[in-house]
Amino acid sequence: MPGEIALVVGAFDPAARLAGFAAEHRDAGAVASFLGQVRCGDDVGCGDDVDDGQALELLHYEPLTLPSMIALGEEAQKRWKLSGLLILHRIGIMCAGEPIVLVACAARHRRPALTAVDFLMDHLKSRVWFWKREKTATGWQWIEPREQDRTDLARWAPAAHS
Amino acid sequence: MPGEIALVVGAFDPAARLAGFAAEHRDAGAVASFLGQVRCGDDVGCGDDVDDGQALELLHYEPLTLPSMIALGEEAQKRWKLSGLLILHRIGIMCAGEPIVLVACAARHRRPALTAVDFLMDHLKSRVWFWKREKTATGWQWIEPREQDRTDLARWAPAAHS
Amino acid sequence: MEVTLVFLGRLEDAAGGAQRIIAVEPPSCIANIAQSLEPDLCAALLKEDVRFALNGALVQRHCSVSDGDEVAFLPPVSGG
């Protein structure tokens, strides 16, 4: 494995994780990252939205979810010759302002680092086995895929659904 | 100004700055960032290289450099409706492993945040008034622009040299 | 034989629970198992956008199931 890929139960400290990652890859020159935080808002996207005072739940399927993240990480590593890669994805119930996902890629040059983060986010959002539901005033509601997710994926050459 | 844009003399702590930025934009949902570190290596790119045990010096021209960074930040803000923006660029003498540049963009959705970081890096590298020299065994040597910088810029619609 | 069914995402609501252990007559494939359930649930499970995993590996609906297997029904991921 080119780096750390994990599902995280409970809040994590993205700044500390990113600091550790950058220090570990001090020679890499370029470290790109993306942090998704639960948004308190009115439309679905990344970060995901929850209504004020409400919660978001992220569910996974143990035998498939982490393996599909690892396969995705390996594909990014192969495509962009990264010197390091970090994917942390939260599962469980979370509230507005909390981190959901942190992706970081280290490389010699900025283009591969930035592109790999972009690729990983598009695929994490639409190819990795996560299901989300939102707690609203009327109870829990499943979040359905959006057309935008398909458009995002179409930016990349085919990557097998793993 | 939509955020903080500064020249930094002496080392800074990118993780702490990024943590502060993410906390300030907890509602944004998406925080993309790029960190360039001085690379100890053998080709020029971002992070910039210095030979082992050597140093890199980044020079600016006071009346132009910061204003050109601010103009660039305003352009990114206008193009992508960012909820926040952070550009820290070091000047002076620095050694391998030290941070040179930190760019972070906060937005509701990941696409504008990631794209704006990419745009800012391409333009910081080739449009903002910085000159670099590298201390080698034979003395200080100026780093000349690369063809890659022009290619990188050509990815974006024209942005005035400010 | 006994088979464990796992319902992910919106299918949990359709099934009234995340998991169900059922007895089925061999030989059975995933489609047969779905057809043995309530008609509404069966329709939800066999919708075109649902995928299937047998013991953690993605398979087709005509894959046959053995005693003790776990069959998961996977609706599209939420995206975002």
Next chain:
Amino acid sequence: MEVTLVFLGRLEDAAGGAQRIIAVEPPSCIANIAQSLEPDLCAALLKEDVRFALNGALVQRHCSVSDGDEVAFLPPVSGG
């Protein structure tokens, strides 16, 4: 009149220093000032890829210069 010249990047080496204060006869434009310097330095300053700033604003080489002005010669940025 007196004018301050600032040489950035590689032009610092060409000029043998980052800054120089010189006396010039008015009326003078930036090109005139460059031409009053050593021929090698003049050639480096008027290369096609060098830009000019007068008191911190980018200008053309035929922009005229007044007493106390600061003229900066800006080679291409280093990129990377």
